[in-house]
Amino acid sequence: MPIEAVIFDVGNVLIEWNPERFYDKAIGIERRKQMFAELDMHDMNNDIDLGAPFKQRIYDFAEEHPKWGDEIRMWHDNWFDMASPAIDHSWRLLRALRAKGIQVFALSNFGVDNWPPAVEVYPVLGEFDREFVSGRMQMVKPFNRIYEKVEEDTGIEPDRLIFTDDREDNIAAAKARGWKTHLFTDPQGWADRLVTEGLLTEAEAA
Known part of the structure; x- marks a missing residue:
């Protein structure tokens, strides 16, 4: 056919879509590995893919995990650095x-x-x-x-x-x-x- x-x-x-590459540059490889081991960042992003509000979902996740709050908010604030x-x-x-x-x-x-x-x-x-x-x-x-x-x-x-x-x-x-x-x-x-x-x-x- x-x-x-x-x-x-x-x-x-x-x-290109590579959040890990962005975080490696932004906070260092070891700190990125620790962050991604402690948090399921891709599951958070899956909520956005399912229709959750982009900024709100990320900022709420940052409030839930204050240890990594600044780094989590980068997912929103630096999104085009990841999607490039x-x-x-x-x-x-x-x-x-x-x-x-x-x-x-x-x-x-x-x-x-x-x-x-x-x-x-x-x-x-x-x-x-x-x-x-x-x-x-x-x-x-x-x-x-x-x-x-x-x-x-x-x-x-x-x-x-x-x-x-x-x-x-x-x-x-x-x-x-x-x-x-x-x-x-x-x-x-x-x-x-x-x-x-x-x-x-x-x-x-x-």
């Missing part, structure tokens, strides 16, 4: 697909409050034909319902979708529904896959 839509994750596909830099080749691929009239969707675990400012900083995030942002939907990958919702809302059969994500669990869930999938490790690998699928030429995927 021909592919009707290409679906991109955002973090570590279109923009842009992965330029992936941007080019997205735009090359759209230039050929191929539908391109976002499917991302992302907060409802920080999506709009992210679009301002990274304009490519505003160029999708459809946005499936977990914070708006109040459901996250890799749970089955979010993939089912994409199918329902677009009316596209699973085997006509191709999805790239950097997490194996997210890919596995999509694959189980019959989606074509690509585990993203670098933009060149994704470019090669798009060429193999006949969606782009090598020149268009460069």
